[in-house]
Amino acid sequence: xxxxxxxxxxxxxxxxxxxxxxxxxxxxxxxxxxxxxxxxxxxxxxxxxxxxxxxxxxxxxxxxxxxxxxxxxxxxxxxxxxxxxxxxxxxxxxxxxxxxxxxxxxxxxxxxxxxxxxxxxxxxxxxxxxxxxxxxxxxxxxxxxxxxxxxxxxxxxxxxxxxxxxxxxxxxxxxxxxxxxxxxxxxxxxxxxxxxxxxxxxxxxxxxxxxxxxxxxxxxxxxxxxxxxxxxxxxxxxxxxxxxxxxxxxxxxxxxxxxxxxxxxxxxxxxxxxxxxxxxxxxxxxxxxxxxxxxxxxxxxxxxxxxxxxxxxxxxxxxxxxxxxxxxxxxxxxxxxxxxxxxxxxxxxxxxxxxxxxxxxxxxxxxxxxxxxxxxxxxxxxxxxxxxxxxxxxxxxxxxxxxxxxxx
Amino acid sequence: xxxxxxxxxxxxxxxxxxxxxxxxxxxxxxxxxxxxxxxxxxxxxxxxxxxxxxxxxxxxx
Numbered sequence: 458x459x460x461x462x463x464x465x466x467x468x469x470x471x472x473x474x475x476x477x478x479x480x481x482x483x484x485x486x487x488x489x490x491x492x493x494x495x496x497x498x499x500x501x502x503x504x505x506x507x508x509x510x511x512x513x514x515x516x517x518x519x520x521x522x523x524x525x526x527x528x529x530x531x532x533x534x535x536x537x538x539x540x541x542x543x544x545x546x547x548x549x550x551x552x553x554x555x556x557x558x559x560x561x562x563x564x565x566x567x568x569x570x571x572x573x574x575x576x577x578x579x580x581x582x583x584x585x586x587x588x589x590x591x592x593x594x595x596x597x598x599x600x601x602x603x604x605x606x607x608x609x610x611x612x613x614x615x616x617x618x619x620x621x622x623x624x625x626x627x628x629x630x631x632x633x634x635x636x637x638x639x640x641x642x643x644x645x646x647x648x649x650x651x652x653x654x655x656x657x658x659x660x661x662x663x664x665x666x667x668x669x670x671x672x673x674x675x676x677x678x679x680x681x682x683x684x685x686x687x688x689x690x691x692x693x694x695x696x697x698x699x700x701x702x703x704x705x706x707x708x709x710x711x712x713x714x715x716x717x718x719x720x721x722x723x724x725x726x727x728x729x730x731x732x733x734x735x736x737x738x739x740x741x742x743x744x745x746x747x748x749x750x751x752x753x754x755x756x757x758x759x760x761x762x763x764x765x766x767x768x769x770x771x772x773x774x775x776x777x778x779x780x781x782x783x784x785x786x787x788x789x790x791x792x793x794x795x796x797x798x799x800x801x802x803x804x805x806x807x808x809x810x811x812x813x814x815x816x817x818x819x820x821x822x823x824x825x826x827x828x829x830x831x832x833x834x835x836x837x838x839x840x841x842x843x844x845x846x847x848x849x850x851x852x853x854x855x856x857x858x859x860x861x862x863x864x865x
Numbered sequence: 866x867x868x869x870x871x872x873x874x875x876x877x878x879x880x881x882x883x884x885x886x887x888x889x890x891x892x893x894x895x896x897x898x899x900x901x902x903x904x905x906x907x908x909x910x911x912x913x914x915x916x917x918x919x920x921x922x923x924x925x926x
Contacts, residue, residue, distance in 0.1 A: 567893060810919050
């Protein structure tokens, strides 16, 4: 990468917050970045990277085998310097692996999250939604939608699927949030990751010490992969960590933002109740419009590749900006409008390429059931706060609301 | 048309897009072709599945 001073380069992540939770970026910043398909940006470490902002180029980049997800490769775009020793801690983190090493671990999970299996657990989702609705009703009005409904629902579901006791939710939720915060100092981040790894490791050890025929994912992977020697215990711990964090923070933030948006579109909210058959396309439009992974997906080129009209050199960092690709006017008419009747299925909110979200059938089902049942049980749901007072997670890898006071 | 199970990453987009043509294997969650010669009625959905496949594992023609 060039060492010349590049003070005029746009900063990434952006310095100025967006004007509203639904504007992806500060208006001026967006104009500047969306002007070209590929733009050079400056990272907080002082390094530069290419920011890729349009739908075709983001797809090309994320599906291309010459872009690596391994953050220990030289040139990988980092938001803060890596600690010296991360090798031992990265076992099982297949989100950061490439090629066969990635597929080996991912494929141990694909059957777990496939559409048919998620249909099988739909009664569990319904049951958990009912509990969350009852908790919300008991807590208010008014009540905080985020802590009473949006976070407990996916948290309980992923705990049930993994075989992690939900009673420990305060512990893992607080540490997950730290891990996703881009501004947390590295020592705190490592400490939180270490605590979570130790927690999951002791859970796995306890399950191994008392083998049973429990039907949760960790028990199954222990029986079918760890005991036969196919999978290391630390690898399983790393996979569990990834699934636990990804399994609740993403859906929770989607739920909070979805409710904020739908309370501004009462007709659309009522439609969830009256035409639940339209809910799947509403969920896709919410995923597109809200695009909560707003920092983008980070890769490093392993060979020279042309993306858009730019030659990306081997060793250069690249950021696929899913959120702007999801507002690409060449793909979506009126991209800044929220329109559940359009064909939103082309959105890239779950990423693209071999790393595309493995839990998307689960996320879609949770969002659909939760929003439909919410519209049935709370038809008059309203936000009980001035929109300007809502605090957004601008420094999180997963964008969302800290709290959302609602009334009914 | 053909599917490449070596490339497939099991995201399930094809099953969501054209369930009459694609399925997921019970044991590994990877793509299965239910209908290797889908009719004209499925053409648009199959093309969409090709475009949406994150792994580029579906080929037509």
